[in-house]
Amino acid sequence: MTITNKQKxxxxxxxxxxxxxxxxxxxxxxxxxxxYEGLLGGLDLDLxxxxxxxxxxxCFALICKNCSYTMHFAAAPILGRDA
Numbered sequence: 779m780t781i782t783n784k785q786k787x788x789x790x791x792x793x794x795x796x797x798x799x800x801x802x803x804x805x806x807x808x809x810x811x812x813x814y815e816g817l818l819g820g821l822d823l824d825l826x827x828x829x830x831x832x833x834x835x836x837c838f839a840l841i842c843k844n845c846s847y848t849m850h851f852a853a854a855p856i857l858g859r860d861a
Contacts, residue, residue, distance in 0.1 A: 779817050789838050802844065804847035811840045818838075
């Protein structure tokens with residue numbers, strides 16, 4: 779699902795409000811991130827019954843421009859609704 783400009787602004791504001799460090803924890807690059815243009819989804823795994831189903835979990839992904847380390851942030855609490 780492609781994220782909107784409003785969602786990008788909300789995410790950016792949330793990052794600032796929560797003092798998320800801008801340095802990459804893997805390589806140390808300061809403020810060198812690309813925001814993935816969609817929300818990443820997941821799957822709910824029922825290992826006991828060997829079943830998989832789509833999950834309502836979604837997250838924003840920031841990718842380091844230098845080393846490709848990726849940070850994930852749950853979208854629903856940031857956007858204030860299920861995403």
